Amino acid sequence: MKRNMTDLTSRQKIILSLIVHEHTRTAQPVASKTLIEDYGLQISSATVRNEMNTLTELGLIRQPHTSAGRVPTEEGYRFFVSNLVQQTALPIATRNTITHQFYQSRRGLDHWLPLAASVLANQSQAVSLVTAPHSEKIAFKHIELISTRGSQVLMVLVLVGGEIRQQILALDEVYSQESLSRMANQFNQDLENKSVRQIEALEASADPLTQQILAAILDQMHLTEELVTGELFLDGLSNVLSTPEFAATNQDHSPLRLLEERPMLNDLFSRTVLTEDIGGVQVLIGGEGTWQDLRDCAVILTRYGIQDQLSGMLGILGPMRMPYGHAISAVHFVADLLSDLITDTLID
Amino acid sequence: MKRNMTDLTSRQKIILSLIVHEHTRTAQPVASKTLIEDYGLQISSATVRNEMNTLTELGLIRQPHTSAGRVPTEEGYRFFVSNLVQQTALPIATRNTITHQFYQSRRGLDHWLPLAASVLANQSQAVSLVTAPHSEKIAFKHIELISTRGSQVLMVLVLVGGEIRQQILALDEVYSQESLSRMANQFNQDLENKSVRQIEALEASADPLTQQILAAILDQMHLTEELVTGELFLDGLSNVLSTPEFAATNQDHSPLRLLEERPMLNDLFSRTVLTEDIGGVQVLIGGEGTWQDLRDCAVILTRYGIQDQLSGMLGILGPMRMPYGHAISAVHFVADLLSDLITDTLID
DNA sequence: ATTAGCACTCTCGATCGGAGAGTGCTAAGA
DNA sequence: TCTTAGCACTCTCCGATCGAGAGTGCTAAT
Secondary structure (H helix, E strand, O other), X not given: OOOXXXXXXXXXXXXXXXXXXXXXXXXXXXXXXXXHHHHXXXXXXXXXXXXXXXXXXXXXXXXXXXXXXXXXXXXXXXXXXXXXXXXXXXXXHHHHHHHHHHHOOOOOHHHHHHHHHHHHHHHHOOEEEEEOOEEOOOEEEEEEEEEEEOOEEXXXXXXXXXXXXXXXXXXXXXXXXXXXXXXXXXXXXXXXXXXXXXXXXXXXXXXHHHHHHHHHHHHHHHHHHHOOOOOEEEEOHHHHOOOOOOOXXXXXXXXXXXXXXXXXXXXXXXXXOOOOOOOOEEEEEHHHHOOXXXXXXXXXXXXXXXXXXXXXXXXXXXEOOOOHHHHHHHHHHHHHHHHHHHHHOOOO | OOOOHHHOOHHHHHHHHHHHHHHHHHOOOEOHHHXXXXXXXXXXXXXXXXXXXXXXXXXXXXXXXXXXXXXXXXXXXXXXXXHHOOOOOOOHHHHHHHHHHHHOOOXXXXXXHHHHHHHHHHHHOOEEEEXXXXXXXXXXXXXXXXXEEOOEEEXXXXXXXXXXXXXXXXXXXXXXXXXXXXXXXXXXXXXXXXXXXXXXXXXXXXXXHHHHHHHHHHHHHHXXXXXXXXXXXXXXXXXXXXXXXXOOOOOXXXXXXXXXXXXXXXXXXHHHOOOOOOOOEEEEEHHHHOOHHHOOEEEEEEEEEEOOOEEEEEEEEEXXXXXXXXXXXXXXXXXXXXXXXXXXXXXX
16 A cells, blocks of 8 residues: 555656645646646656556546546655655845744744744745643742732742743732742742652641642642643644635634634544654645544644753644645744754743 | 614514524525414515515625525624624533533643633634733743753743743852742742832843843743734634535635634734623624635634733634524633632732 | 405526637658 | 557536526506
8 A cells, every 4th residue: 555665767756756846836737738748748648648547547646537637646745744845945135034033033833833833834835833832741940929908819830931920829828928928938038949749748748838739739730731732832823724724614623623622623633643752744645534524624733842851832724635745844943943043932 | 775673674683683593503595484384483485585575675684696595794794793692502411411520630821721612612613712811911820941962951930820931041159959949039029029120120230140040931921922922722623614605716725724823813812802801792784895715614613811911812613504592602601600719719 | 454466577597509729749850 | 467548438527508486567447
């Protein structure tokens, strides 16, 4: 079933590449004549047709109907991406512009993540997805208790890795800001770098007030732990709204549904990228049998961040007919950029 | 131009209402016969046709072509919303379920805002928009300096109202967590409740380290001040993807573009709702001449929060053909719910 | 003021046919 | 054995045509 490099002659590879390229450009079936005319091949259209026949038998391309040109199949795209695609690095000027946007007045993740999504969307002309980085292991870093009104207190919790969580606590009596700060300092000394387990062990043998706060801390840590990924940033919806692949022709089965269904999205993330080391880019073509809604789409995903410590995911979702070389390069580039930024500002 | 209540006989109002209702249901032009058959009117179709003629002359309904039924015009919808719509309160069971979801294990805005978006989207079967609440006047509440690595420090800034901002600072030398905490405490005493102006006044006469931190604080306060609204939460995209109004038939002019263009969105927010007091719901029909992309859409927006202190915006964007009664009630309901929650947990 | 009756108009869907595109096959040439 | 010119064949696409049906506007009667 699975083809490898050696199954195809180099001429067949060239023809497959050209079909992919041309079909990406025009969204139309590609004719044998178009190929020799537009790309100046030194062979006749009949020869191309013969080769096309072979490729069709191999399941790499197909004809929408008897007398139409050829279109790459899912298999065909997979073969292309695995063996033939060549990454087309972003122009140096573009890279500089983008890098500059990220580094100007170092504003932190709040700024970088939407920017990453925006850059990806622009570069790929597809929908981009970026998740906030998430710690591999949840541990306490710092707590702050801020008196607000009456006995109500704002708890700000910083976890190792830099994730910040907040919660309003209703304490039993009113405490001054001084005593709240003292309490927070105590927690900061006692809990630094401690894991959920270790903190749970302390919970039992504490006075009621401490217990209440510990419970809140643990609550937030649990919530964070349960997340597969951090917050999700999207961009580039308008890039794909008008493409036929995303139009909701089939009743309400649009690939865009996926973006609103966190369970599905998490599933996608878990099954593909979470298993990979940082640095590898995964390309999913046509839903891979699992995601019906992605039948005509491709997803390019990768992980960024710091191996075994703090990582997020980013990638794009576009029509299967996509400029893979450019898209993969763009994903790589943005991932590396974010990884660098996070390494520079890691909170540990 | 503008019609008021008294321009129409009560029978005309009934007919207009029925046309709006029926067209909302079927998305088809409404015939005179349909009206008397499906709604049991005790008049003949010819009479209805005569009245329809009048309504057409008044510009409240129109015929797509000579021998088709009638469709409400923009004007017609406006008249309907201003004079005829009756809010249909959400069923008590639904209200309870929703309220319960908001109040369970009070998790704070992180939880409430996406939930609000989700509830609105479900109730209205349209796209929902919710912005995080934003302070009317920016003032310092609390700062925390957390040592991370080497001379790098995480600054967590809490503003009056509860907005939290963070930034990584690169200090000139390494400070212990104790000395950082001491510094933070000093700031907390000196700056409590101070505005941007007041803090700027202090900046000049401080030592370099203090200056650096004050600059960072001011930087974040300025950034916050410049925001028209807080973070934006969306939901319900899939509700409208398949409706003709949102399909990107006209090249790439879909109403959904709007959602990705913050400037446009801010403009929409500013011109309509920011001018209103909390409690009033605004209905925008057909882009009101300003927003081309919203030609076939309606937007229902309102403000929630605490007057003159902390407020955000929420609403829905749907096809002009929309169950206004239900939608307006839903927007009202969710806004009130959020206002209550925010009042309970206000940080001042 | 209302309504029955009727002629009129316009859309929608089905059907048809021709033009054009592109193929597969065959047979000849390198 | 590989390549290619030539040609018949197939299928889509597009426009034209047509009839059915829906819904109206008008007229005349109540």
